[in-house]
Amino acid sequence: MEQLIEQLKGQIIEALNFEEMTPADIDADAPLFGEGLGLDSIDALELIMLLDREYGIKLADPKAGKAIFRSVRTMAEYIQANRTK
Amino acid sequence: MRVSHDIEITPKSVVLDGKQIEVSETGERxxxxxxxxxxxxxxxxxxxxxxxxxxxIAAEILLKIEPVEAVILGNHNASIKNDRDYLKTITDGNYYPSPALFVYTLPNIVTGEIAIRHHIQGETSFYVLDKQEDLEPIIHATLNNVPSPILGGWCECSDKDEFNAKLQIIWNN
Known part of the structure; x- marks a missing residue:
């Protein structure tokens, strides 16, 4: 799980163009939206694309997004349980 | 029409109110x-x-000196650099369009970014024009209809290392 979290942090930095940031700067348990990384709705779309592109996960239920994208850790847990690649 | 401050940014230089600002990087860096x-x-x-x-960034440097009421910018190539970047994400068989790139496939987004940052609630417009001189009558007309000063000028980017911004703070008297 910890390895997946670190990999995911790197992918988030690349997908969201956080040029100044390193994986160590991201708290795996901090909120992704609002506070924490302060992501917005366009970033949410990028994260949905990331799940599809890197892990073969298509989010069928948009309502589930709130729980999945709560933090890097909740994303990693969802990926581990649902990845197809 | 009176210009109180101006800035010009090219890939190799920055000139603020006629004075060169020392920089070490070039292009997008x-x-x-x-x-x-x-x-x-x-x-x-x-x-x-x-x-x-x-x-x-041009607006950021200028508006630290003096706030404005409106933003009127123009260029010739619209958002061509980002349009090309976005096109790359939808051309190969591995089809993953980027939402983050898509939102910048309009040139007027730059005026929105400036307005959001500086809480400008007046006119914001971006004109795609044949040549830079065509912007002047538009700015004249705008100054007759909105409070001044306004941020106006040319903001062109055809590639990551090919750009030119010449922005001014302009008053109607």
């Missing part, structure tokens, strides 16, 4: 250098396309 020097606390900058970064 120059815009990041200016961001670090003059802003530093607005991470959304990194998500912007090059055209928006250019207009944003």
């Amino acid at each position: 120059l815009l990041v250098e200016l961001y670090r020097r003059y802003v530093g606390d607005y991470p959304k900058f990194y998500k912007m396309d090059t055209l928006s970064r250019l207009g944003f």
